[in-house]
Amino acid sequence: MRILGFESSCDETGVALVELDAGGRAQLRADALHSQIAMHQAYGGVVPELASRDHIRRVLPLAREVLQRAQVRLADLDLIAYTRGPGLAGALLVGSATACALGLALGKPVLGVHHLEGHLLSPFLSADPPSFPFIALLVSGGHTQLMRVDGVGDYALLGETIDDAAGEAFDKSAKLLGLGYPGGPALAALALQGDPAAFALPRPLLHSGTLDFSFAGLKTAVLTTLRKLEAAAGPEGPTAQARADLAASTQAAIVDVLVKKSLAALKASGLRRLVVAGGVGANRRLRAELDAAAARRGLRVHYPELHLCTDNGAMIALAAAMRVAAGRARPQPAGAFDVLPRWPLAAIDAPAA
Incomplete structure (x- = not known):
């Protein structure tokens, strides 16, 4: 079975072809991606109308x-598969309309895929794919979630962010530091030159006894620390080293929370396998600390290939392929399409409205 997947939920246009063999194994045949970063940089963030066009x-x-x-x-x-949601409504409609028009013209079935399920399953395209069951740390854009995954479509939410997500904490802190868009990678790059122990920033909800996250308070602490540095430095502003130290301390705080909450989820579930997916999953410090913790405890950690951490068509085609293999695909009627800009992963198999 050959599946063409379209991803257009935000600021990357992705298309990929995945082939499902007779044994139910998926193989990526080809993929292509266009990032809109250069276009949105002038505005300091994604402009939905420009993204759609x-x-x-x-x-x-x-x-x-x-x-x-x-x-x-x-x-x-x-x-034909496409990202049905969540995401920007206008952007989602481009992929949906393209996929459904192709399906209608070719007489082929069309399947709308949940964007986060695509991220969740993307490590199955890696050189070291996981096996079920596992704990998943989803850190993608405005989403930070811990889930127990027992199979395709069999997801139990264990904890999630109650305000800012990890990706938002990276981006907002980067903006405070005057770094360019996208902020997360820029902050991580600056952090390489800094001391992660230079500033004692908070780790919100770290000792709450729950698996929920909160990063809004960290952003406020970064702002407060930066203002103190500016006041002490005078007209010339904080030194380059002070800014690098603050970036490194911010990254360390975010990573510390993600690692310790993930380990707590593994301990509570009794599972010994962790999957990390989403854009923040490409962060080098996060990978290094998770790998070190896993080595000490005899755990396994699986990641997508680095080029599949960002939004891409391969993860959408793969999720569709794995749903087909698991008998959980429900193709849409020919010519019918919709998008779900707000679509909780827990409601992924709910009947269409």
């Missing part, structure tokens, strides 16, 4: 590129 320009050329590289014709496709 750029998806329209990019989606068909990327689809042609993927089919050509995979040496597959449109007629050879068996299923």
Whole structure:
């Protein structure tokens, strides 16, 4: 079975082709991705209308590129998949309309995929794929969640953020430090030059006894610390080293919470396998600390390949393939499409409204 997947939930246009063999194993045949970072940098963040228009320009050329590289014709496709939600409504509609129009024209079934399920399952395309069951740490954009995963579609929420997510904490702290968009990678790069123990920043909810997260207070602490540095430095402002130290201390606080909450979830569940997925999953300090903790405790940690941590079409095609293999795919009627900008992962298999 050949599945073409479209991702257009925010500021990346992704298209990929995944092939499902007779044994139910998925293989990535080809993928292509266009990032809108350069376009949105001038505005300091994603402009939804510009994002939607750029998806329209990019989606068909990327689809042609993927089919050509995979040496597959449109007629050879068996299923078209797209990101149904969550995400920006206008951006989602581009992928949805493209996928559903192709499905209708080709007489092929179409499947809407949950964006977070795509991230959750993306490590199955890595060189070291996990096996069920496992604990998943989802750190993607505005989402920070811990879940128990017993199989495709079998997800139990253990904890989530009650305000800012980890990715938002990275981005907002970076903006306070005057770093460019996207803030997370810029802060992580600056942190390499700093001392992570230079500032005693808070670790919200670390000792709450729950698996929930909160990062809004950390952002406030970063702002307070920065203002103190500015007041002490005078007109010239904080030194480059002070800014690097604050970046490193901020990253250390975020990573510390993510690591300790993940270990607590593993201990509470009795499981010994952790999957990390989403954009923050590419953070080097997070990977290093999780790997070190896992080595000490005899645990296994699995990550997506670095290029699959960001939003991409491969994870959407893969999620569709794994749903088909698990018998949990419910293709849409021909010509019918919708998007769900707000779509809790817990409601992924609820009947359509």
